[in-house]
Amino acid sequence: MKIAIVENDSTFVSILKSKITNEVWEIEYFKSTKHLGTVDIKSYDVIICDFILPEMLGRDLINSIANKTSAQLFLMSIAPNNFTEEDVENENIVGLIDRSNPENLIEQLNYIKSKLMINKCSRTIEKTLNNVKNGD
Amino acid sequence: MVMFFNFEGNMELNDRETLIKVEQQLTNSIENQKLISEELRGFLKKLERNDKALALFQIDLKTHISEAPLRRDALSNKLKYITQTIDELKKISEKIKTKYDIELKDFEKKIEDLEGSLITEKTERGTFETTVKTSARSFKVFISIIVGFFSFLVILFKLLPVIIRLFQ
Numbered sequence: 001m002k003i004a005i006v007e008n009d010s011t012f013v014s015i016l017k018s019k020i021t022n023e024v025w026e027i028e029y030f031k032s033t034k035h036l037g038t039v040d041i042k043s044y045d046v047i048i049c050d051f052i053l054p055e056m057l058g059r060d061l062i063n064s065i066a067n068k069t070s071a072q073l074f075l076m077s078i079a080p081n082n083f084t085e086e087d088v089e090n091e092n093i094v095g096l097i098d099r100s101n102p103e104n105l106i107e108q109l110n111y112i113k114s115k116l117m118i119n120k121c122s123r124t125i126e127k128t129l130n131n132v133k134n135g136d
Numbered sequence: 137m138v139m140f141f142n143f144e145g146n147m148e149l150n151d152r153e154t155l156i157k158v159e160q161q162l163t164n165s166i167e168n169q170k171l172i173s174e175e176l177r178g179f180l181k182k183l184e185r186n187d188k189a190l191a192l193f194q195i196d197l198k199t200h201i202s203e204a205p206l207r208r209d210a211l212s213n214k215l216k217y218i219t220q221t222i223d224e225l226k227k228i229s230e231k232i233k234t235k236y237d238i239e240l241k242d243f244e245k246k247i248e249d250l251e252g253s254l255i256t257e258k259t260e261r262g263t264f265e266t267t268v269k270t271s272a273r274s275f276k277v278f279i280s281i282i283v284g285f286f287s288f289l290v291i292l293f294k295l296l297p298v299i300i301r302l303f304q
Contacts, residue, residue, distance in 0.1 A: 080195040088188040095184060096191040115180055122173040129166045132159070 001113055003046040004039075006030045006061065007076070008054055012099060019102040025109065033061050044071045046112050048097065048105070051077035059087065066092035072112050076105070 001024065007013055008031045020027060028044075030036040033055045041047065047069065049058035062073045075087060076097035083096050094112070098104045 083192055088192055096188050118176055125166060125169045125173050129170055132163050132166060
């Protein structure tokens, strides 16, 4: 699972690095949206955006990249009071992460891992069904 | 499946029917799996929405709990203030009651005094009026007597020459 974390706080990044021990997860850190813009966002399974970024709000970044990637998009904040009902209803945002609790992030990533497996199964089923209908 | 269709030319009619049935059942089974998969994805979507709502609720709750001591202090202060206010009100009430009673008593006394004064005044005025009336009546009688007496004298003087002439 390929994960992008857009976060300009290097301290948090080092804490997170120490917490995430899953070697299967390929994690990349981006200090800013500009930095994220230099890579192909389609290649990521998960993109986690901090609430406040140097150029814009994480919420706006998620809304702007939602139709450009199939990645699961998360909004993260050190001050979770920033989250609103609007974020809850926003279908582009898969989950809200409390940055003060790194375990919360890991739980969400585990969930996404299962979700991606379900999605993969769904795609296989659809493909098989198409094959059966087409008589392949 | 592919294998079945490759050999279908060599199969008997019954086998072909069986194969068609199997194929149909397989298709039905995969369609069912697709439906289950779609339901599952819908369920996950709801799960995510509820998870976000729950996160928001937990944050609210956390804030609420963390602010609880502040609210408790504020409530405690308010309670203290209210208690003080009630005590002050009690004191004021007692003061007003005492003062009011005193004032009322004074007022009642004043009214009584005034009533007493009025009665005295009335009595005195009544006596005075009676006296004045009596005096006026006596004075009238006296004046009438005087006037009558003088009238008699005038008449007497007028008649005096006639009386003298009669006696001559």
